[in-house]
Each structure stands twice: as C-alpha cells, then as structure tokens.
Amino acid sequence: MSIAKPVLDVLIRRPQAVPPVWFMRQAGRYLPEYRELRARAGSFLDLCFTPELAAEVTLQPIRRFGFDAAILFSDILVVPHALGRSVTFEAGEGPRLEPLDDVAKLNALATQADERVFAPVYEALGAVKAALPPNVALLGFCGAPWTVATYMVAGRGTPDQAPARILAYREPEGFARMIDILTETSSRYLVAQLKAGADAVQIFDTWAGVLPPAEFARWAVAPVRRIVENVRREIPDAKIIAFPRGAGASLGAYVDQVAVDAVSIDWTAEPSFVRARIQNRIAVQGNLDPLVLLAGGTALDRAVDDVIESYGKGPLIFNLGHGILPQTPIAHVEQTLRRIRGR
Amino acid sequence: MSIAKPVLDVLIRRPQAVPPVWFMRQAGRYLPEYRELRARAGSFLDLCFTPELAAEVTLQPIRRFGFDAAILFSDILVVPHALGRSVTFEAGEGPRLEPLDDVAKLNALATQADERVFAPVYEALGAVKAALPPNVALLGFCGAPWTVATYMVAGRGTPDQAPARILAYREPEGFARMIDILTETSSRYLVAQLKAGADAVQIFDTWAGVLPPAEFARWAVAPVRRIVENVRREIPDAKIIAFPRGAGASLGAYVDQVAVDAVSIDWTAEPSFVRARIQNRIAVQGNLDPLVLLAGGTALDRAVDDVIESYGKGPLIFNLGHGILPQTPIAHVEQTLRRIRGR
Numbered sequence: 001m002s003i004a005k006p007v008l009d010v011l012i013r014r015p016q017a018v019p020p021v022w023f024m025r026q027a028g029r030y031l032p033e034y035r036e037l038r039a040r041a042g043s044f045l046d047l048c049f050t051p052e053l054a055a056e057v058t059l060q061p062i063r064r065f066g067f068d069a070a071i072l073f074s075d076i077l078v079v080p081h082a083l084g085r086s087v088t089f090e091a092g093e094g095p096r097l098e099p100l101d102d103v104a105k106l107n108a109l110a111t112q113a114d115e116r117v118f119a120p121v122y123e124a125l126g127a128v129k130a131a132l133p134p135n136v137a138l139l140g141f142c143g144a145p146w147t148v149a150t151y152m153v154a155g156r157g158t159p160d161q162a163p164a165r166i167l168a169y170r171e172p173e174g175f176a177r178m179i180d181i182l183t184e185t186s187s188r189y190l191v192a193q194l195k196a197g198a199d200a201v202q203i204f205d206t207w208a209g210v211l212p213p214a215e216f217a218r219w220a221v222a223p224v225r226r227i228v229e230n231v232r233r234e235i236p237d238a239k240i241i242a243f244p245r246g247a248g249a250s251l252g253a254y255v256d257q258v259a260v261d262a263v264s265i266d267w268t269a270e271p272s273f274v275r276a277r278i279q280n281r282i283a284v285q286g287n288l289d290p291l292v293l294l295a296g297g298t299a300l301d302r303a304v305d306d307v308i309e310s311y312g313k314g315p316l317i318f319n320l321g322h323g324i325l326p327q328t329p330i331a332h333v334e335q336t337l338r339r340i341r342g343r
Numbered sequence: 344m345s346i347a348k349p350v351l352d353v354l355i356r357r358p359q360a361v362p363p364v365w366f367m368r369q370a371g372r373y374l375p376e377y378r379e380l381r382a383r384a385g386s387f388l389d390l391c392f393t394p395e396l397a398a399e400v401t402l403q404p405i406r407r408f409g410f411d412a413a414i415l416f417s418d419i420l421v422v423p424h425a426l427g428r429s430v431t432f433e434a435g436e437g438p439r440l441e442p443l444d445d446v447a448k449l450n451a452l453a454t455q456a457d458e459r460v461f462a463p464v465y466e467a468l469g470a471v472k473a474a475l476p477p478n479v480a481l482l483g484f485c486g487a488p489w490t491v492a493t494y495m496v497a498g499r500g501t502p503d504q505a506p507a508r509i510l511a512y513r514e515p516e517g518f519a520r521m522i523d524i525l526t527e528t529s530s531r532y533l534v535a536q537l538k539a540g541a542d543a544v545q546i547f548d549t550w551a552g553v554l555p556p557a558e559f560a561r562w563a564v565a566p567v568r569r570i571v572e573n574v575r576r577e578i579p580d581a582k583i584i585a586f587p588r589g590a591g592a593s594l595g596a597y598v599d600q601v602a603v604d605a606v607s608i609d610w611t612a613e614p615s616f617v618r619a620r621i622q623n624r625i626a627v628q629g630n631l632d633p634l635v636l637l638a639g640g641t642a643l644d645r646a647v648d649d650v651i652e653s654y655g656k657g658p659l660i661f662n663l664g665h666g667i668l669p670q671t672p673i674a675h676v677e678q679t680l681r682r683i684r685g686r
Contacts, residue, residue, distance in 0.1 A: 159502040162634055169638035212610045212632045212664075214649055248591020249613035267555045270592035289555045291505055295512035306557055321555075 007069045007137035008199055010283045010315045011239045011261040018341055019308065019316040020068035022139075023333070024243075024264075025323035026061040027073045030330070033060050044089035045081065048074045049120040055127035062136060064330075065337060069137040069317075072125055072193070076143025076204055079185055080152050082113035099155035101163060106174030113185045122196035129197035137200060140193030144205035144244070145182035145223040152178070161207045168219060175219075183223045187230035190238075194231070200239035202264065203227060206322075209246015209266075216250055225258045232259075241285060245322065252277035267321030271310035283315035288336070290320050296332040304339040350412045350480035351542055353626045353658045354582045354604040361684055362651065362659040363411030365482075366676070367586075367607075368666030369404040370416045373673070376403050387432035388424065391417045392463040398470035405479055407673075408680055412480040412660075415468055415536070419486025419547055422528055423495050425456035442498035444506060449517035456528045465539035472540035480543060483536030487548035487587070488525035488566040495521065504550045511562060518562075526566045530573035533581075537574070543582035545607065546570060549665075552589015552609075559593055568601045575602075584628060588665065595620035610664025614653035626658035631679070633663050639675040647682040 006020035028034055034057055041047040048054055057073040077095050081087040086098040100106060129138050142148075150161035168175040190201045208220040224242055231238045243264035244254055255263060255278050262283035265274055269287055278284055292303040307318060318340055324333075349363035371377055377400055384390040391397055400416040420438050424430040429441040443449060472481050485491075493504035511518040533544045551563040567585055574581045586607035587597055598606060598621050605626035608617055612630055621627055635646040650661060661683055667676075 165632075165634045166638050169635050169642040170640065172642070209611060212630075212635075212646070212649075213613060213653075214646075216611070246589075246591075246611070248589075248611060249594070249616035250611070251592070252616075253613070268552060268559070268589070268591060268593070269556075270596070271556060273592035273595075287555075289508075291508045292512050292555075295509050297513065299512040299515070303555070303557075306555075310556075 003134040005068075005135055005137045005199065007317055008239065010317050011200060011241070013283060013315045015313065015315045019312060019318040021318035021337065021340055022067040022069035022071065023061075023320050023324050024071075026065075026067060026071065027057045028324065029326035030324055030328045030333075031060055031064070033064070044075070045078075045087065048078060049117075051120045051123035051127055054120070054124035055131065058124070058128045059131055062132065065333060067136070069139050070128055070132055071139040071141060071202070072121070072128065072198070074121055074124075074141070076141070076148055077151060078117065078121065079113065079142060079148055079182065079189065082115070082117035083181065083185065084110045084114065085152060094157050095151060097152055097155045099163070100152045100178070101155075101167060103171045103174040106167075106171060106178050109178055109181060111181055113189075115188075118189060118192065122192055125193060125196040125198055138198050139241075140190065140196075140198030140201040142186045142189050142201070142203060144203050144208065144220065144242075145179045145186060145227075146211070146219040147205050147207045148182050148186075149175070149178055149219075150207045160210050165210065165215070168215065179219060179223050183226050184230070187227045190227065190231050190240075191234045194235050194238055200241060200261070201231075202241040202243060205242065205244040207246075208244035209248065213250065216247070217253075220244055220247075221254055221257050228259055243285075249273065255282060262315075262317065264319060265321065269321070275311070275314065279311060279314040279316075283317065284311050285317040285319045286311075287319065287321040290322050290325050290328070293320065293332050293336060294325050294328050296329065296335065300332060300335060301339055304336055308340070346477040348411075348478055348480045348542065350660055351582065353660050354543060354584070356626060356658045358656065358658045362655060362661040364661035364680065364683055365410040365412035365414065366404075366663050366667050367414075369408075369410060369414065370400045371667065372669035373667055373671045373676075374403055374407070376407070387418070388421075388430065391421060392460075394463045394466035394470055397463070397467035398474070401467070401471045402474055405475065408676060410479070412482050413471055413475055414482040414484060414545070415464070415471065415541070417464055417467075417484070419484070419491055420494060421460065421464065422456065422485060422491055422525065422532065425458070425460035426524065426528065427453045427457065428495060437500050438494060440495055440498045442506070443495045443521070444498075444510060446514045446517040449510075449514060449521050452521055452524060454524055456532075458531075461532060461535065465535055468536060468539040468541055481541050482584075483533065483539075483541030483544040485529045485532050485544070485546060487546050487551065487563065487585075488522045488529060488570075489554070489562040490548050490550045491525050491529075492518070492521055492562075493550045503553050508553065508558070511558065522562060522566050526569050527573070530570045533570065533574050533583075534577045537578050537581055543584060543604070544574075545584040545586060546603075548585065548587040551587035552591065556593065559590070560596075563587055563590075564597055564600050571602055586628075592616065598625060605658075605660065607662060608664065612664070618654070618657065622654060622657040622659075626660065627654050628660040628662045629654075630662065630664040633665050633668050633671070636663065636675050636679060637668050637671050639672065639678065643675060643678060644682055647679055651683070
C-alpha cells in the first residue's frame with residue numbers, strides 16, 4: 001500500500017484540510033547545520049556536485065521541520081556550468097559568470113551540455129529518495145531559460161537584469177539561440193531528474209516579471225511551454241510547477257499557455273485575480289512574504305492566516321513568495337509551521 | 344479663446360488621434376544642455392530650489408522635443424527635506440538620507456513641514472507656466488507616502504526597499520504615524536502646486552509593487568486615496584495621475600478605490616487586463632520600456648507600435664513605463680516621437 005504524499009495530492013487538484021508546506025531555499029544559510037557543513041565543504045559547486053553532501057543538505061530541513069517536500073540542494077547555474085561557462089560563487093556576493101554580452105559570444109555558446117556534469121545531481125536525488133519519509137515529496141528543479149540567460153549575460157545578479165534585456169532587444173536572433181540551447185538542455189535535465197527519483201520538478205523564472213508583454217511571451221512563456229512539452233513527451237504524467245516571479249496580471253495568459261500542474265506565486269499576487277484565473281484550473285503554491293517571516297511577531301501570524309484565507313479552500317501548497325532569507329530566525333519558521341498545522 | 348492642451352483632453356477621457364506624449368525624467372542627465380547647466384549649479388537641491396534654474400531645466404526638453412507636457416524639475420525627497428530630515432544627493436549614487444529606522448525616530452518625526460522650503464518650487468511653477476506654449480500642459484508632482492517612506496527608512500534606494508517593509512511589519516503604529524504625516528504634507532504640497540499653476544499633478548509610487556495585498560491596501564492605496572480626497576476638497580476639479588509602479592493585477596482594485604483621472608502604468612502591464620479594468624473607466628499613461636528606448640533600432644519602433652496598438656484607441660498619454668535612463672541617446676527619443684507623431 002502506497003502512502004500518500006500531500007504535495008502530490010495538491011498537484012492533482014485535491015485540496016488538503018491542512019495545506020502541505022515547504023519553503024524555497026529551505027536548505028541553506030539560515031540553518032546552523034547547513035553553515036556547519038558548508039564550512040567543511042570546498043566551493044559551493046563542490047557541495048552541489050558531491051552527492052552525499054548535497055543529499056545531506058537537502059535532508060536537513062526535513063529532519064528539523066518536517067516539511068512536506070524536500071527540494072534538491074543545487075543551483076540553477078549548474079546548467080551554464082555544464083554548457084562550459086565559468087561559474088563561481090563568492091561568499092556573500094552571489095554568483096559570478098564570465099559575461100556573455102555580445103553577439104559573437106552568443107553565437108559561440110556550446111549547443112550541447114557536458115551531461116557528465118549532471119551525474120552527481122541524479123545520484124544525490126537517488127540518495128535523498130532512499131532516505132525520505134514516504135509522505136514527503138522529492139522535488140527537482142531548474143532555472144527557466146530567461147532567468148538563467150539573465151545571469152549568463154550580466155555575469156551576476158543585478159537589480160533588474162537590464163544587461164540581458166538590452167541584449168535581447170539588440171540581438172534577438174543571437175539571444176534566441178541561447179534561449180533555445182537552454183530550453184533543450186533544461187528539458188533533458190528535468191527528464192533525467194524525474195527518472196532519478198524526483199516526484200515533481202519546479203521551473204524557477206525569478207526574473208520573468210521584468211519583461212514587457214511581447215518579451216514576456218517570447219522569452220518567458222514560449223521556452224517554458226516547450227520545456228513542459230518536451231518533458232511530457234518523455235514522461236506523460238510528469239508533475240511540473242512553474243514560478244514566473246512578478247508576472248502579475250500576465251499570470252492568467254501564462255497559465256493558459258503553459259500546461260503546468262501548479263504555479264508558484266510571489267508575495268505581491270492579488271488573491272481574487274489568482275483564484276479566478278489560476279486556482280480555478282490548477283494548484284497554487286505560495287506566497288508568504290519572506291520579509292514577514294524575517295520580521296516575525298503578530299504580523300507573521302496574520303500574514304500566514306492571509307495566505308490560507310486567500311487560497312486555502314482550493315488546491316494550495318503553502319510556501320514563501322520567494323526564497324527564505326539567510327537572516328531568518330529558526331523560531332519564525334517554527335511559529336509559521338505551528339500556525340499552519342495547528343489550525 | 345483658450346487653446347486646447349491634448350494632455351488635459353485625455354485626462355477627461357477624450358482619446359486623441361495622435362496621443363500626447365511626455366517622458367518621466369524628461370528633464371535630466373540624458374540631455375547635454377541639462378548636464379551643462381547642472382555643472383554650473385551647486386548641489387542637486389540647490390538646483391531644485393532656485394526657481395530660475397528649476398524652470399530652465401523644466402523647459403529644456405520642451406524646447407528640444409516639443410513634448411506635450413512639462414513636468415516640474417524637482418525631486419520627491421523635497422518633502423522629507425521640508426520635514427527636517429537630512430537629504431543629500433551624491434553624484435551618480437542617488438539620494439542619501441539620515442535613516443529613520445526605529446520606532447523612537449519614527450515617533451520623533453516632525454508633524455509639520457517647514458512650508459517655506461516649498462516656496463521656490465511654487466515660484467518655479469509660475470515661471471514655467473508663463474513661458475510654456477499654450478498647448479503644453481504643466482505637471483506638478485510628489486512622491487506617494489509609501490515610496491517616500493521607503494527612502495526615509497533605508498536612507499537610500501535599495502533593490503527591494505526591504506528596510507521599510509520590515510519596519511512596517513515590526514512597528515506598524517509608528518510607521519502609520521510617518522505615513523500620515525507624509526499624506527497630509529503631500530496633500531497641502533499638491534494643492535499649492537495646483538494653485539501655483541500646475542494643470543495636473545502626478546503622484547509617484549515607485550515602490551508600490553513590492554507590497555503584499557494587505558500592505559498594498561494599507562500603505563499604497565489608502566494614503567493616495569486620502570491625498571486625492573484632500574486635494575479635491577480644496578480644488579474639486581483637480582486633475583490627478585497616479586503611478587503605482589509594479590502594481591500588476593492589483594491595479595484594478597487600486598483604481599476602484601483611488602479616484603484619479605489617469606493611472607500611469609509600468610512597462611510590464613498586461614494590455615487586456617489594463618484595458619478591461621482601467622482604461623474602460625479612466626485614462627492610461629505609459630508604458631514604453633525605458634530599456635528599449637535605450638536600445639533603439641527596430642525593437643524600439645516595434646515597442647512604440649505595441650503601446651499604441653495596446654492602448655491608443657482609448658484615452659492614452661504616451662509615456663515611458665519608468666524614468667528615462669541617463670545613457671539614453673537623444674536620437675532614440677527623436678525616433679520615438681517621429682514614430683508616434685508620424686502615424
């Protein structure tokens with residue numbers, strides 16, 4: 001007899017009396033056990049590519065908090081790394097890549113990833129799968145092509161990813177070539193993650209929200225739609241969550257065109273719009289403000305209640321509206337879980 | 344016989360065959376004549392508070408491009424300056440304020456602005472009014488309380504104005520006191536601008552889009568609604584434009600509650616949503632991506648056409664979705680105006 005995983009129940013549109021919960025970046029710097037292990041590991045990418053360490057870090061928040069999903073500890077920039085781009089992580093500074101900022105560099109980008117780079121990721125998924133409680137879902141992920149491209153072009157995170165937006169305006173063909181390569185690579189990467197044991201995968205489009213409508217359609221909607229089609233060609237019942245952060249009123253058109261099982265919404269989403277245009281058709285994941293989790297107190301309780309009152313009658317996976325912040329107190333995570341589960 | 348101002352026609356919901364056009368930050372660093380004058384002036388605030396210089400800078404883009412509106416050259420941070428906060432502008436670094444980052448400082452904030460600080464602003468408006476062609480509208484402005492508060496708390500611009508968001512969660516009463524002071528001060532400031540000659544005023548809420556729904560209602564909607572009510576109590580037919588940048592699907596509820604004559608929309612707005620929820624009732628202003636204006640080329644022509652095709656059948660003031668960037672080539676502004684007016 002198989003034991004139900006509440007996250008997967010929600011993904012087939014079965015609302016739960018108590019919504020299942022996990023947090024984006026739940027494995028990470030806010031956890032002392034993570035910081036302790038991180039100090040012993042080599043580089044950040046060494047941690048991602050050492051299966052036993054990546055698996056251990058993935059499991060830490062499950063042991064501590066009993067989240068309903070474990071998400072593989074890794075980074076969206078392993079894909080450009082596998083495409084031969086230089087990727088490093090400076091402590092406290094975020095990623096640094098060799099910028100891909102003109103059409104010659106765009107046209108020289110490798111079309112094929114070095115698939116061997118991904119092998120430790122699949123091995124880590126297998127190790128986590130074997131260790132997880134049976135009611136906990138295992139999630140794989142990748143970055144959406146647009147978001148990964150923004151880091152590849154700028155070589156780093158910027159407040160509005162202007163370098164990629166300008167390059168896409170000036171060199172749309174070269175930019176489209178890069179997006180196509182990322183789309184095909186990401187499709188194969190997600191298929192392999194699902195075959196390695198992931199119960200579902202999430203596509204992170206952190207920078208979808210900076211695009212005007214025509215560019216949103218071309219660079220955010222179309223590539224993710226193709227990834228979903230590619231994955232479902234190999235695995236017809238693959239469960240897929242998309243997170244087009246900041247999509248606002250464009251979320252409706254997004255869901256019309258991208259056949260995902262759930263949309264993860266950011267903390268600025270408007271509840272009546274989301275219920276009418278999204279949750280009436282598919283599951284919603286989200287959307288506590290990471291800053292109210294950091295702030296704590298009665299504001300946190302009220303914000304948790306708001307999420308549940310806004311979306312709890314439909315299929316809901318409780319999550320943050322963006323990744324948990326490193327300075328977040330453990331006690332606030334505990335308070336949130338009590339508030340959700342004690343209702 | 345009075346000569347019509349197309350911008351004011353649009354504000355009373357009369358669509359124009361060729362939409363009137365002006366650009367946010369049209370008086371500024373992308374103009375060589377501005378840089379030349381700026382080099383001769385003292386500090387940035389000296390420039391704002393010297394009526395003949397502020398008027399001259401306001402008029403520069405009208406002379407060069409024949410925009411349909413002139414917007415007073417000033418800054419949203421003159422309000423905290425008048426409330427006794429230290430405000431400076433470092434070259435190329437943006438504003439610096441003495442941070443107002445705890446409840447004691449919030450509670451010590453002056454309730455009354457030093458109204459003498461504003462006198463040169465009103466004088467500049469009068470000087471511009473006297474010099475403007477009769478078909479060009481004169482706009483005054485202020486920052487919305489939330490946006491001004493974010494700079495007062497953090498002491499500077501940040502990628503997501505987290506310091507103010509956290510303080511509002513932790514100290515809602517103290518934060519509300521600051522918002523109330525800004526609301527009343529801004530109301531009086533706009534009334535006086537209208538009496539000094541402004542044909543309409545715009546309320547800039549640059550950081551409205553970072554707020555979750557409950558905070559958006561409390562800190563973005565309610566104060567601007569009160570400003571509009573306060574201004575209309577003094578000047579019943581006052582023309583008011585609001586710019587709640589990044590409001591996304593919350594724009595509908597915003598317009599339901601804030602009785603403005605137009606909403607300025609950012610470059611990420613979704614056209615079918617905006618037409619159905621906003622432009623069916625009031626005028627729309629926007630929303631060319633400032634980065635496509637910077638990029639130029641065929642992408643710029645296509646983006647200009649997109650704005651006009653999306654909104655040109657209804658009442659539309661053509662504008663950018665955010666301020667013009669300092670690196671923007673003059674030729675791209677000229678190309679845009681030809682594209683709009685040559686249709």
